[in-house]
Amino acid sequence: MKINNARNNILNRLKTSLKSESEPVAHDVPDSLDWGVDDRLLHFNKQLQAANAEVHDATKDNWLITLKHICSTKRLKNLLFSPATPWGAQILERSYEFPTFKHFDYPIDEWKPALFDGIDAAFTSTHGGIAETGTIILWPDTHEPRLISLVPPVHIALVEKTEIYSTFADALKTQNWIKTGLPTNILLISGPSKSADIEQTLTYGVHGPKELVIILV
Amino acid sequence: MTTEFRKHIQHALTQREVQANTKNVVNRLRNHRRAALSDQADWQRLRRQSTAIRTHAVDKLPQLLELLEDKLTQNGIRVHWAETTEQANQIVLTIMQQHNASFVIKGKSMVSEEMGLNHYLKAHGIECLESDLGELIIQLANEQPSHIIVPALHKNRKQIARLFHTYFPATPYTEDINALAQSARHFLRHKFATAPVGLTGVNFMVAETGTLCLVENEGNGRMCSSVPPVHIAVSGIEKVVEHLSDVPPLLRMLTRSATGQSITTYFNMISSPRKPDEKDGPLEVHLVLLDNGRSRIYNDLELRDTLNCIRCGACMNHCPIYKHIGGHAYQTVIPGPIGTILEPQKSGLNLYGELTQVSTLCGACREVCPVSIPIPKIINRLRWEYIRQSACNIPGAGSGKKKTEAIVWKIWAWSCVHPVVYNRIGRTITNMRSLIGRILKKISAWTAVRSTPKLTKTTLHERLKALKIEDK
Numbered sequence: 278m279k280i281n282n283a284r285n286n287i288l289n290r291l292k293t294s295l296k297s298e299s300e301p302v303a304h305d306v307p308d309s310l311d312w313g314v315d316d317r318l319l320h321f322n323k324q325l326q327a328a329n330a331e332v333h334d335a336t337k338d339n340w341l342i343t344l345k346h347i348c349s350t351k352r353l354k355n356l357l358f359s360p361a362t363p364w365g366a367q368i369l370e371r372s373y374e375f376p377t378f379k380h381f382d383y384p385i386d387e388w389k390p391a392l393f394d395g396i397d398a399a400f401t402s403t404h405g406g407i408a409e410t411g412t413i414i415l416w417p418d419t420h421e422p423r424l425i426s427l428v429p430p431v432h433i434a435l436v437e438k439t440e441i442y443s444t445f446a447d448a449l450k451t452q453n454w455i456k457t458g459l460p461t462n463i464l465l466i467s468g469p470s471k472s473a474d475i476e477q478t479l480t481y482g483v484h485g486p487k488e489l490v491i492i493l494v
Numbered sequence: 495m496t497t498e499f500r501k502h503i504q505h506a507l508t509q510r511e512v513q514a515n516t517k518n519v520v521n522r523l524r525n526h527r528r529a530a531l532s533d534q535a536d537w538q539r540l541r542r543q544s545t546a547i548r549t550h551a552v553d554k555l556p557q558l559l560e561l562l563e564d565k566l567t568q569n570g571i572r573v574h575w576a577e578t579t580e581q582a583n584q585i586v587l588t589i590m591q592q593h594n595a596s597f598v599i600k601g602k603s604m605v606s607e608e609m610g611l612n613h614y615l616k617a618h619g620i621e622c623l624e625s626d627l628g629e630l631i632i633q634l635a636n637e638q639p640s641h642i643i644v645p646a647l648h649k650n651r652k653q654i655a656r657l658f659h660t661y662f663p664a665t666p667y668t669e670d671i672n673a674l675a676q677s678a679r680h681f682l683r684h685k686f687a688t689a690p691v692g693l694t695g696v697n698f699m700v701a702e703t704g705t706l707c708l709v710e711n712e713g714n715g716r717m718c719s720s721v722p723p724v725h726i727a728v729s730g731i732e733k734v735v736e737h738l739s740d741v742p743p744l745l746r747m748l749t750r751s752a753t754g755q756s757i758t759t760y761f762n763m764i765s766s767p768r769k770p771d772e773k774d775g776p777l778e779v780h781l782v783l784l785d786n787g788r789s790r791i792y793n794d795l796e797l798r799d800t801l802n803c804i805r806c807g808a809c810m811n812h813c814p815i816y817k818h819i820g821g822h823a824y825q826t827v828i829p830g831p832i833g834t835i836l837e838p839q840k841s842g843l844n845l846y847g848e849l850t851q852v853s854t855l856c857g858a859c860r861e862v863c864p865v866s867i868p869i870p871k872i873i874n875r876l877r878w879e880y881i882r883q884s885a886c887n888i889p890g891a892g893s894g895k896k897k898t899e900a901i902v903w904k905i906w907a908w909s910c911v912h913p914v915v916y917n918r919i920g921r922t923i924t925n926m927r928s929l930i931g932r933i934l935k936k937i938s939a940w941t942a943v944r945s946t947p948k949l950t951k952t953t954l955h956e957r958l959k960a961l962k963i964e965d966k
Contacts, residue, residue, distance in 0.1 A: 296553075459705055484679060
């Protein structure tokens with residue numbers, strides 16, 4: 278009973294409080310940076326590498342070779358990806374060249390143990406990138422659920438160079454997130470998992486992926 | 495010098511190892527912040543913008559909370575309101591019981607610390623496990639966070655190595671930080687996979703879209719909010735912002751002010767539970783909105799600025815007092831300058847009134863605050879309320895009033911407007927200067943560690959007279 282009243286009590290206290298009219302939010306701060314495509318790429322690269330991520334430059338024609346190279350260098354025994362995305366479909370076409378293909382096409386409850394134990398790496402597409410902070414944007418969906426970019430020790434993500442924005446504010450505006458409507462979950466990822474909780478000394482791969490690998494096309 | 499509070503401070507000042515650890519980390523955080531916000535003009539602009547966003551959101555708090563509730567509910571997130579920490583704890587317990595859950599895995603949340611949630615759930619037979627590396631360390635040590643961003647900053651690698659070796663006997667003793675972090679990873683992975691409920695805090699709540707935003711580096715917040723079938727988020731009511739476009743500038747200021755990062759590894763925006771066609775994510779998402787005195791603070795326009803805080807911790811990193819006494823000496827959930835103004839307002843000046851004296855009023859906290867909270871001004875206001883019973887609504891106002899102190903000040907004020915008496919008192923004190931010097935040396939905390947001030951043979955007024963300077 279008390280808890281049911283809590284909402285009204287709190288709101289009533291706030292509503293009967295003294296009023297204060299603050300200045301509208303300042304708009305004199307540019308939320309975009311005057312960067313051309315090359316500048317954006319340069320910053321994106323630099324920031325991600327500073328955050329201990331690997332960045333590979335490729336093209337839409339040869340990115341599979343890059344991916345193959347990454348898989349063999351890292352000695353990946355298997356690769357988790359969705360064949361339902363355009364990029365995933367390309368991997369599937371030449372799956373004989375890649376490590377064992379893993380895919381989960383059912384709710385997590387059935388594949389949680391397998392995901393936590395036994396996946397070497399996961400590949401996902403992205404919803405673009407942010408140059409200023411070296412960030413990839415993920416809009417996880419039914420094909421590429423959110424946990425595949427979190428649980429496996431290596432996350433390989435493909436970013437299209439034309440989809441790199443200068444700032445977070447820029448991405449949000451240009452991609453018109455408000456109008457599109459926000460999905461269940463959006464993730465901004467700016468490197469492998471890390472912590473500085475012990476003596477402010479950086480250590481990687483605390484709970485999320487130990488390695489973040491970006492393929493630029 | 496005998497109150498409990500002062501005893502804690504005196505104890506803290508003898509803890510050389512804690513002091514060294516605290517100074518080490520705080521200095522690093524300051525340097526990182528300075529490097530990230532080196533352009534003064536840029537910093538001023540960004541600060542003006544963040545201040546405006548937070549002030550505007552706080553001023554519109556009731557409307558934004560209603561909008562937030564509407565949007566979250568439309569999105570399928572269940573909203574619960576709690577006036578007190580007891581109610582908030584009850585809400586979490588009820589959700590746990592509805593799912594027959596006896597275990598919850600937690601991401602970092604200062605509001606859950608404010609609620610004393612771990613303790614409460616334990617008393618009801620529910621195990622809470624912290625998953626943030628720093629929080630896990632202090633949970634194993636059975637301590638409280640000593641900093642809001644780096645909860646275990648008072649501990650060094652040796653202490654942590656001993657702790658981990660005790661609790662994870664299977665892992666060999668190591669002082670290697672990577673190895674220590676990996677043993678936490680190893681220990682927690684299975685816990686993430688099997689926890690029936692995950693609980694996290696919230697950094698920003700976006701009213702116009704009904705979105706909960708979480709800022710973190712480790713990925714444990716993502717684990718807690720995405721792996722278990724139920725996610726409970728707890729937040730103070732003040733964390734709401736109006737627009738999605740308010741988020742990028744605040745995020746920019748939060749991470750730069752806190753650790754000097756341009757962004758954290760993960761920025762997680764949650765707008766709904768798992769949808770029918772989705773394969774993962776929690777089936778239920780709950781948000782517990784905690785008041786616990788915030789709506790009372792809101793009613794005072796001067797104190798309201800306290801609610802602008804985005805919990806970056808920059809004020810504690812720059813506080814000369816925090817640096818010396820560390821977070822635990824404050825004996826509060828939130829230490830440092832922001833704790834100094836927030837805790838007495840939330841829990842009462844009768845409990846935390848003395849905290850207002852833990853400031854040199856140097857103003858460093860105000861200088862670095864990304865949302866311009868006038869902390870020294872609010873400290874002064876609280877000092878006033880602590881010793882006077884005014885019409886303010888802060889609990890415990892006037893509780894610090896001491897009769898003798900009040901009488902001394904009254905006499906002083908009276909003598910100031912009665913020059914004959916004033917001069918006579920001055921002469922008497924000057925005559926007794928050697929005795930006063932000896933007394934001061936014995937009883938004063940100031941002179942215990944500093945040379946005792948020497949009183950002159952003549953008072954200021956006498957000297958002015960001798961020099962024939964007009965003394966008005």
